Amino acid sequence: MIGKTIDELKVGDVAQFRKTVSESDIYLYAGITGDLNPAHIDEEYAKGTFFKTRIAHGMLLAGFISTVVGNKLPGPGTIYVRQELNFLAPVRIGDTVTARAEVVEIMTEKNRTRLRTQCVNQDGTTVLDGEALVSPPKAPKQGS
Numbered sequence: 001m002i003g004k005t006i007d008e009l010k011v012g013d014v015a016q017f018r019k020t021v022s023e024s025d026i027y028l029y030a031g032i033t034g035d036l037n038p039a040h041i042d043e044e045y046a047k048g049t050f051f052k053t054r055i056a057h058g059m060l061l062a063g064f065i066s067t068v069v070g071n072k073l074p075g076p077g078t079i080y081v082r083q084e085l086n087f088l089a090p091v092r093i094g095d096t097v098t099a100r101a102e103v104v105e106i107m108t109e110k111n112r113t114r115l116r117t118q119c120v121n122q123d124g125t126t127v128l129d130g131e132a133l134v135s136p137p138k139a140p141k142q143g144s
Contacts, residue, residue, distance in 0.1 A: 002137040003075020006111050009136060013103040015073035017064055020096040021056050029060045056091040061128050064099035065117045069134055073101050074113060077137025081112065085130040089121070096122040101132065111135050 004013075019025075030041050035057055038045035046054040062085055069078055091097055097119050105114035113136055119128035 002077040002140070004073070004136060005139045006106065006108050006113065006136050007139070009074060009103055009106055009113055011103050011106060013073060014100060015068050016098055016100045017067045017072065018096060018098045019064060021060070021091055021093060023093050025060065026054065026056055026093065029057050029063075033057075033059070035059075051090050051092075053092055056093070056095075058085070058087045058128070061087075061091060061097060061099070061119045064097060064119060065101065065128075065130070065132070068099050068101045068117075069115070069132060073103070073115070074134065074136035079135040080132065081135055082133040083117070083130060084132075085117075085128060087128055089125050089127040091119075091121060091127050097127065104131075111138065 026040055030036050039049055040054055040057055043054055062083065069080065070076065100118045100120070101115045103113055104116050107113070113134050115132040115134060117130045117132050118126060120126050
C-alpha cells in the first residue's frame with residue numbers, strides 16, 4: 001500500500017489525526033527520547049512555571065503531524081524533506097489535539113508537495129503551526 005502520488009494530490013486536500021494526550025504518552029516520549037525536562041515530567045517543578053502544570057513535549061505534537069503525513073496525506077511511502085514548527089500554546093495532560101495537514105502547493109517536476117501543518121486543541125486553540133515539504137511516494141512501475 002502506498003499513499004497518494006504527486007499526480008493524485010490536489011491543492012486543498014486535507015487529512016487529520018486526533019489524540020488525547022495522556023500522562024503515559026508524556027512519560028513514554030521522555031523515556032524514548034531522553035528529554036527529561038522537568039516541565040514535562042515533574043509536577044512539583046511544573047507548578048512553579050508559567051504554565052502551572054506539566055505540559056506535553058512540543059516534539060510529541062510534531063510527531064502527530066508526522067502521523068498525518070506518513071499515514072494519510074500523502075501517506076505511506078512519503079519522505080519528509082523539511083518541517084517548520086511554531087509552538088504557540090501549551091498542551092496539557094488530558095487535552096485532545098487534532099493534527100492537520102493541507103496541501104498548499106504541488107511541484108510536480110521535483111516530486112515535492114508543500115503542506116500547511118497545524119495542531120489544534122479541543123477548544124479550537126492553535127497550539128502548533130508550521131509548514132512541511134515532502135516527497136510523495138512514486139507510483140509503482142507497471143509489471144512490478
